[in-house]
Amino acid sequence: MIALVQTIITGVLVGSLFGLFSSGFALSFGITRVVNFSHGDFVTLGMYASLMLLLGFGVHPLLSIVLVTPLMFLLGMLVYRVVIEQTLKRRMERPEDAQHAQMVITLALSILIENMLLLAFGSATRTMNGVFAGDVNLGPLYANKAQLAAFFISTVCFGILWFVLTRTSFGKTMRATVDDRDMATMIGIDTRAVYAVSFGIGIALAGIAGIVLATFYPVAPLTGSTLIIIAFVTVVLGGLGNVVGAFIGGLTVGIVQQLTATYVALDLQNVGIFVVFILILILRPQGLFGRRIAA
Amino acid sequence: MSTRVVRTATAFLIAAFSLTGAVAPVRALAADNVVRIGAPYPLTGAWAEGGQGCLNGMELAADEINRAGGIEALKGAKIEIDPVDTGSTDPTQAQSVTAELIGDKKVSALVGAYVSSLSLTVSTAAEQAKVPMLTQSYVDTLTQRGYQYLFQLPPVASSLGGAALKFYVQIAATQHKNVKTIAAIGSNDASIKAQITAVKDDAEKTGIKVSSFDLYPIGISDASAIVNHLEQGKPDAVFLGGPLPDVTLIIKAIRARGITTPIIGPAGGGFLSAGFAELKADSNGIMSTSAWNDDMSLPGVKRAAEEYKKRFKAPFMPQEAGESWVSVYVLTAAIERAKSAEPEKIAAALRGMTLSMGPASAMPPGKITFGAGGRNLHAMPIMVQWFNGIPHTVWPRSVSSSPIR
Structure with a gap:
């Protein structure tokens, strides 16, 4: 029983971080309809920013969140305006063509970021030492301090995001833009700005996830590209474009991964995720929190 | 008339091809008296650090040999290392770029490819071209396939x-x-x-x-x-x-x-x-x-490690760089023995020789002999x-x- 509780606790701690970077991915997709293949690489950028600030200036990762998040937000807006928006300006024969172009562009962006990091830092793995080191002992149970910190930061960030989306006028403009872009434009919403800001917030969340992840996960130029697969599964599991669904999907993925690793086989931990993923697609194709669209 | 022209042209072409074939055996030693050794490694991607380390080790050995007068049996021929990037993830790409390297640069031998999955396909390209290849990879399968031109320096996995x-x-x-x-x-x-x-x-x-x-x-x-x-x-x-x-x-x-x-x-x-x-x-x-470490008391290791650390600003000379450094010395010894830069003659020399002196023997325990399958019979872990x-x-x-x- 203790082993089961321990496994679930670890799953929740790991899953909260999956939820954080996946909710950024879901936000970008839900509002802009852009499938951002480079999302994981912005997680890596956050990791390197945090590591460099710690090694170069002794800045604690918690303070790095305050310093790096606005920069990541601006970077996200810049990427949207300079790169993504170009695909919307071009006249395409079909709407899917714009999405195809976006996929290729974000994939190219991913390759570009990875190779820039390889050039700048080499392929060697870097490690953050001495930050949130050790485990917290809760009777017979353990929680890794860094993962515990990641859980609290992820939960707070997600709470702020949820508040902004549901309780502020900006959140309303975002939701209005998702529901009907043309109508939103007609009533005076600057939908172009809404798209850019949404994309920026998505990238900022990826950056925060990276900063937190770097406290316990080795930093390497290709780290983020391995996370994008989990982000895809999480987002589809929770319901495409649904931010709450993405966060809960992240927790689900974390718990399933840990249960499979502990009770089935360690090397099948990701197989467990994909089994649940396929089951959800069969039983509830719109995802756990997605809305069924009428034919 | 036209038939005669065609016949003449055909005869000319056949003669030209025959001549090319006739001169092929000497093409490995270039006109500028350089022996080329191919270095297929992952120089980009996740394994780039290790691949670059291997290349650094080979270049260090080539510079040492060239400074000491080159290959004596070939009138002081210099060694040139020709690298090619295999990438880190695609063994098929590794095989095709190696085949191109062999064809374009006319290399006498290869040392590569650091990552076992890449070495498996790179060695196939070498085998098909009958060019000897020394490898630092561990996986047992490499020398279980009956290849004649592959030589595995370290102990198997x-x-x-x-x-x-x-x-x-x-x-x-x-x-x-x-x-x-x-x-x-x-x-x-x-x-x-x-x-x-x-x-x-x-x-x-x-x-x-x-x-x-x-x-x-x-x-x-x-x-x-x-x-x-x-x-x-x-x-x-x-x-x-x-x-x-x-x-x-x-x-x-x-x-x-x-x-x-x-x-x-x-x-x-x-x-x-x-x-x-x-x-x-x-x-x-x-x-x-x-399989190798830079503080071992074997010939030339200490000097190479010091130069490596200084030249590449590294805290130590890593294992893969050391094995690659030894590999170039092993190939040089084989060329000296074969008195030729011909791939087949180098391979034949590698099959029959025991190295127990100088940097060419600097793998634990200080002795190298390649067995029938291409494994180093004396390979010893440390x-x-x-x-x-x-x-x-x-x-x-x-x-x-x-x-x-």
Whole structure:
């Protein structure tokens, strides 16, 4: 029983971080309809920013969140305006063509970021030492301090995001833009700005996830590209474009991964995720929190 | 008239092709008296650091040989290293770029390709072109395919795993410790899986209990399940293998839980790269079997290690750089013996020679002979122990440079 509780606790701690970077991915997709293949690489950028600030200036990762998040937000807006928006300006024969172009562009962006990091830092793995080191002992149970910190930061960030989306006028403009872009434009919403800001917030969340992840996960130029697969599964599991669904999907993925690793086989931990993923697609194709669209 | 022209042209072409064929055997030694050695390595992507280390080692050896007057038997011919980027992930691409390198540069031999999965296909390109290839890769399969032009310098993966256990039991005995239970953990890729399975099998054969045997997927996102298994089994030693990011994550998680059990790597993977030092204090005391280390008392090693550290601003000369450095000396010795830069003659020389002098013999135990299948018959693993960011050779005592800490 203790082993089961321990496994679930670890799953929740790991899953909260999956939820954080996946909710950024879901936000970008839900509002802009852009499938951002480079999302994981912005997680890596956050990791390197945090590591460099710690090694170069002794800045604690918690303070790095305050310093790096606005920069990541601006970077996200810049990427949207300079790169993504170009695909919307071009006249395409079909709407899917714009999405195809976006996929290729974000994939190219991913390759570009990875190779820039390889050039700048080499392929060697870097490690953050001495930050949130050790485990917290809760009777017979353990929680890794860094993962515990990641859980609290992820939960707070997600709470702020949820508040902004549901309780502020900006959140309303975002939701209005998702529901009907043309109508939103007609009533005076600057939908172009809404798209850019949404994309920026998505990238900022990826950056925060990276900063937190770097406290316990080795930093390497290709780290983020391995996370994008989990982000895809999480987002589809929770319901495409649904931010709450993405966060809960992240927790689900974390718990399933840990249960499979502990009770089935360690090397099948990701197989467990994909089994649940396929089951959800069969039983509830719109995802756990997605809305069924009428034919 | 036209028939005569066609016949003449055909005859001319046949003569031209015959002539090309006739001169082909001497093309390996270029007009500028240079012997070209191909270096197919992953120079981009996840394995780029190791691939670059191999290339650095080869260039260091070539410069040393060229400074000393070049290849004597070929009137002082200089060695030129011709690198090609195989990439890190696509063995098919590695094979095709190697085939192009052989065709374009007319290399006399190859040394490569660091990563076992790449070496498997690169060696196929070499075999098809009948060009000898020396490899630093461990995987047993390389020299189980009956290839005639492949020569494997280090011990094979299965022997490294067994050696890790044997050496650690011997080391523990010197510290009056008895190894009764071990845990074996490794990534599920071919090379590491072979090594870690060998550890488990050898432990069971010698009556040592294996408290947990875990294979994990590369790119593991959390090590809690592994640490939980370890905690339940309370082993006397942990044998751990895998790529650097994964072993870093696992070691940090083990130490975070307060588990101070000795950790031993069965060679390869992350335990022997410079990045392992990033673990700082957590790396101290960790051991790994290895095929080469830069503090061994073998000919030329000390000088090469000093130059490598200075030239490439590295804390030490890594294993793969050392093996590549030796490989260039081995090829030079074969060319001297063959008195030719012809690939087939170099391969024939490699098959029949024993090297026991100079840098060409600088693989433990100081002797190299390639058997019928291309394996180095004398290949011997060594044990290194990390301390203050540097791996020190600690076992066997015949080659050790530092005491066990």
